[in-house]
Amino acid sequence: MGAGHDHGHTHSHAPAGGTATAAYVGRLRVALSITLTVMVVEIVGGVVADSLALVADAAHMATDALGLGMALLAIHFANRPPTGNRTFGYARAEILAALANCLLLLGVGGYVLYEAIQRFVTPVDTEGGLTIVFGAIGLVANMISLTLLMRGQKESLNVRGAFLEVAADALGSLGVIVSAAVILTTGWQAADPIASLVIGVMIVPRTFKLLRETLDVLLEAAPKDVDMAEVRTHILALDGVEDVHDLHAWTITSGMPVLSAHVVVRSDVLSAIGHEKMLHELQNCLGDHFDVEHCTFQLEPVGHAEHEAHLCH
Numbered sequence: 001m002g003a004g005h006d007h008g009h010t011h012s013h014a015p016a017g018g019t020a021t022a023a024y025v026g027r028l029r030v031a032l033s034i035t036l037t038v039m040v041v042e043i044v045g046g047v048v049a050d051s052l053a054l055v056a057d058a059a060h061m062a063t064d065a066l067g068l069g070m071a072l073l074a075i076h077f078a079n080r081p082p083t084g085n086r087t088f089g090y091a092r093a094e095i096l097a098a099l100a101n102c103l104l105l106l107g108v109g110g111y112v113l114y115e116a117i118q119r120f121v122t123p124v125d126t127e128g129g130l131t132i133v134f135g136a137i138g139l140v141a142n143m144i145s146l147t148l149l150m151r152g153q154k155e156s157l158n159v160r161g162a163f164l165e166v167a168a169d170a171l172g173s174l175g176v177i178v179s180a181a182v183i184l185t186t187g188w189q190a191a192d193p194i195a196s197l198v199i200g201v202m203i204v205p206r207t208f209k210l211l212r213e214t215l216d217v218l219l220e221a222a223p224k225d226v227d228m229a230e231v232r233t234h235i236l237a238l239d240g241v242e243d244v245h246d247l248h249a250w251t252i253t254s255g256m257p258v259l260s261a262h263v264v265v266r267s268d269v270l271s272a273i274g275h276e277k278m279l280h281e282l283q284n285c286l287g288d289h290f291d292v293e294h295c296t297f298q299l300e301p302v303g304h305a306e307h308e309a310h311l312c313h
Contacts, residue, residue: 045134240269
């Protein structure tokens with residue numbers, strides 16, 4: 001450690017298992033079991049009743065099941081300990097799984113929209129009564145899964161991806177029931193592909209929102225609840241702090257934000273209170289206002305930044 005340098009770290013405890021998603025492993029497993037069961041039921045119902053809306057919902061259920069499975073697999077990798085080459089372990093695997101979920105959802109949404117349009121061109125008779133029965137089974141199952149994932153979706157992008165998929169399924173199941181009721185009461189067969197179109201339209205916008213948040217993590221954008229200008233202001237407000245540079249904040253995975261900064265401090269202040277006291281003040285300052293998992297500060301005397309810039313050239 002060179003003269004005028006010091007490094008401070010502050011840690012907060014992650015949820016059990018190491019990441020925000022890990023706390024919801026049991027609920028994800030139950031949701032996966034429910035999803036797989038309903039998927040099979042809806043496939044059978046779609047074939048028997050000749051309902052595209054049911055088949056579309058079952059296809060979406062298949063991506064839900066794959067997404068939930070990948071989320072659980074990602075948790076397994078994310079909980080593996082860090083190594084010399086992977087200092088954060090495999091925590092980022094959770095975000096990669098969320099990205100894969102987004103791509104799957106976009107594919108399913110496009111497929112459903114295409115098949116719905118095809119049914120307008122070539123109409124098919126759908127059995128309304130059977131469709132209502134199978135749609136109701138799907139709706140009840142989705143509501144149970146939504147209840148299980150409600151809390152976790154606020155803390156983890158991966159769980160949020162699963163939650164949004166199940167939510168879209170629940171709305172899709174409701175659309176299936178409504179379209180089947182219309183067919184039963186009016187005989188209007190176009191209600192089935194219309195319901196399928198609605199399911200596809202519901203899938204895509206939510207997926208783009210999740211995709212944007214996932215890409216922000218992969219591109220190491222500042223966490224959405226951390227205002228970097230405000231962070232800088234808080235640091236500069238500390239007595240003796242002259243400047244802040246190389247200020248960065250990013251997210252390793254859900255619930256694991258990281259921040260680093262070079263803080264320029266007057267030499268007389270460092271001599272008076274010491275490096276340790278200044279680090280404690282910085283950590284307390286950010287800890288009181290921002291929920292950051294890991295902070296690293298390098299303390300520098302006035303003029304050291306110019307010295308670093310000269311070395312770089």
